[in-house]
Amino acid sequence: MALKVLSALDTAKTQLYHFKAIIIAGMGLFTDAYDLFCIAPIMILIGRVYYENEPEFVIPPIVVSTMVAIALLGTAIGQLVFGRLGDKIGRRRVYGLALMIMVLSSIGCGFSICTTRNCVLVSLGLFRFVLGLGIGGDYPLSATIMSEFANKRTRGAFIAAVFSMQGFGILAASAVTMAVCAIFDRASNLSARAPTPKEADIAWRLILMIGAIPAGLTFYWRMMMPETARYTALVEQNAVQAAMDMEKVLELPMSQIVEDELLSPIPPPYPLHSKQFFHRHGRDLFSCSFTWFLLDIVFYSSTLFQSHIYNQHLPKNENMNAYRHAFEVAKLQAIIAACSTIPGYWFTVYFIDRIGRVKIQMMGFSLMAMVFLALGIPYYQYWYKETNNSKPNKGFLVLYGIAFFFSNFGPNTTTFIVPAELFPARYRSTCHGISGAIGKVGAIIGSVGFLWASKGKKEIKKEKNFPEALGMTASLIILAGVCLLGMAVTFFFTRETMGRSLEENENDD
Numbered sequence: 001m002a003l004k005v006l007s008a009l010d011t012a013k014t015q016l017y018h019f020k021a022i023i024i025a026g027m028g029l030f031t032d033a034y035d036l037f038c039i040a041p042i043m044i045l046i047g048r049v050y051y052e053n054e055p056e057f058v059i060p061p062i063v064v065s066t067m068v069a070i071a072l073l074g075t076a077i078g079q080l081v082f083g084r085l086g087d088k089i090g091r092r093r094v095y096g097l098a099l100m101i102m103v104l105s106s107i108g109c110g111f112s113i114c115t116t117r118n119c120v121l122v123s124l125g126l127f128r129f130v131l132g133l134g135i136g137g138d139y140p141l142s143a144t145i146m147s148e149f150a151n152k153r154t155r156g157a158f159i160a161a162v163f164s165m166q167g168f169g170i171l172a173a174s175a176v177t178m179a180v181c182a183i184f185d186r187a188s189n190l191s192a193r194a195p196t197p198k199e200a201d202i203a204w205r206l207i208l209m210i211g212a213i214p215a216g217l218t219f220y221w222r223m224m225m226p227e228t229a230r231y232t233a234l235v236e237q238n239a240v241q242a243a244m245d246m247e248k249v250l251e252l253p254m255s256q257i258v259e260d261e262l263l264s265p266i267p268p269p270y271p272l273h274s275k276q277f278f279h280r281h282g283r284d285l286f287s288c289s290f291t292w293f294l295l296d297i298v299f300y301s302s303t304l305f306q307s308h309i310y311n312q313h314l315p316k317n318e319n320m321n322a323y324r325h326a327f328e329v330a331k332l333q334a335i336i337a338a339c340s341t342i343p344g345y346w347f348t349v350y351f352i353d354r355i356g357r358v359k360i361q362m363m364g365f366s367l368m369a370m371v372f373l374a375l376g377i378p379y380y381q382y383w384y385k386e387t388n389n390s391k392p393n394k395g396f397l398v399l400y401g402i403a404f405f406f407s408n409f410g411p412n413t414t415t416f417i418v419p420a421e422l423f424p425a426r427y428r429s430t431c432h433g434i435s436g437a438i439g440k441v442g443a444i445i446g447s448v449g450f451l452w453a454s455k456g457k458k459e460i461k462k463e464k465n466f467p468e469a470l471g472m473t474a475s476l477i478i479l480a481g482v483c484l485l486g487m488a489v490t491f492f493f494t495r496e497t498m499g500r501s502l503e504e505n506e507n508d509d
Contacts, residue, residue: 005229005243009250010152010501017249018150018158024221025146026165028138031102031215033169034176035109035131036071038207040333041177041326043067045204048196048322050117057196057322063121065448070125072300072447074132075139076440082137083433087235087426091145092227098137099219103212105131110209115201136440140432143420147428148228152501156352159417164345167337167408174334176210178327185323196322203323230502234425272427284422285431287493291361292415292439294486298368298479299412300443301450302403332397340401344408356498357414361490364410369483371403376476411486415439421497424506450475 047059054060078098085094108127112120142162150158184203190196226245233242270276278285320328352360375383375396383396419432470478497505 030169033166038173075136078133078136083140086429101134106212110205147420167342177330288435293442296442297446301446347409365487372480
């Protein structure tokens with residue numbers, strides 16, 4: 001029997017509280033992106049301060065790989081742990097905890113205790129691991145809470161709007177980095193070849209600590225959010241409390257949503273680790289997890305190491321001081337975020353409830369594959385500046401931006417949305433956490449693997465710290481192949497959830 005409160009949620013008009021929930025939930029994703037994607041310019045500043053005797057101040061790749069991987073490992077663990085806790089003790093009860101971990105660890109990253117190189121790197125790695133735990137916890141909770149508050153007509157747009165805050169987080173990380181570096185540069189009046197001053201050690205710490213501010217500002221409102229009606233009614237089996245909560249926030253009259261008679265508690269029909277669960281939901285869990293895994297290989301390989309991809313579009317290191325170098329990297333990140341990343345998210349917001357999740361995901365994967373092939377096959381003959389009279393080809397950045405656009409108007413957003421719509425309420429955040437954690441394994445493979453694999457003979461002549469590997473052509477073609485595999489998995493295994501209530505999706509064997 002359908003509960004009145006759930007039917008009322010599915011048909012409720014869009015109200016002010018929906019937009020308030022988007023901001024409250026989205027600010028976590030904003031902070032996630034800020035903290036994860038500010039690392040490229042920050043590693044440049046750290047390289048200038050602590051690796052000033054290295055050629056071109058380059059941090060050894062093993063250090064960069066470890067710093068990136070440790071945050072992503074923390075994120076994967078956080079998704080599993082907080083996803084399960086969200087189903088066990090409630091979304092609201094652990095939502096504030098995830099945010100508080102993010103705030104405190106962002107501040108911790110900035111302090112990083114000491115000023116010797118090894119001590120700074122170890123403490124920064126530790127705090128970024130803890131930061132990853134909080135970031136990971138935010139993913140399944142934000143998606144699940146938004147999906148359970150939304151009506152079925154605009155649910156996809158609301159969850160996509162929450163996720164789109166990532167784009168603004170990337171833009172904010174770049175803007176803050178540019179502002180801090182510009183201020184320090186102006187104050188120090190530093191020439192390109194002068195030794196890096198001690199004040200640069202403060203600059204990167206300040207950038208990291210500023211990331212705690214937006215998350216901290218929304219902590220109070222997270223604590224004031226009621227538990228979602230679906231969790232209260234279906235998991236805690238308290239339909240009266242669910243109706244009371246929804247009357248407060250969605251302005252629904254109690255007469256429409258309270259049950260005519262008290263319902264007897266119904267025991268869960270099957271546990272999570274059971275044949276029946278895998279019979280009913282195994283295919284959905286596979287499709288959500290594997291498409292997210294494939295997407296993150298591609299997305300993080302190119303996002304976290306944008307500076308390696310567009311390095312040829314920057315002035316030479318010896319012609320820039322520490323602040324200017326970090327500023328230029330952040331500026332290119334900001335341009336790509338503003339011109340392709342953020343528009344991609346909002347195209348998804350507009351179209352997701354019109355053309356569906358599956359079509360958008362397949363389109364995104366296929367067009368990303370085409371762009372990577374166009375970049376990869378002629379890379380050394382056409383795009384590489386050494387074969388182009390030492391002038392970098394601006395068309396490379398245009399195509400690169402198109403790949404980002406269709407990543408976000410495509411699988412980067414839909415892989416976040418679909419797991420929040422397919423599973424029963426009592427396992428919803430757990431399954432979202434599992435899908436996201438497997439995705440982050442792909443992120444580790446993609447980001448660390450691409451950093452090493454993209455260095456061929458021509459690159460290692462300049463970057464002595466790297467062993468010879470596949471080179472950019474092979475790396476980009478592999479990414480295209482991963483995208484095509486993602487499109488195939490989507491076509492054969494992913495179910496469409498557009499326009500259906502969460503309970504309809506759950507019960508569709």
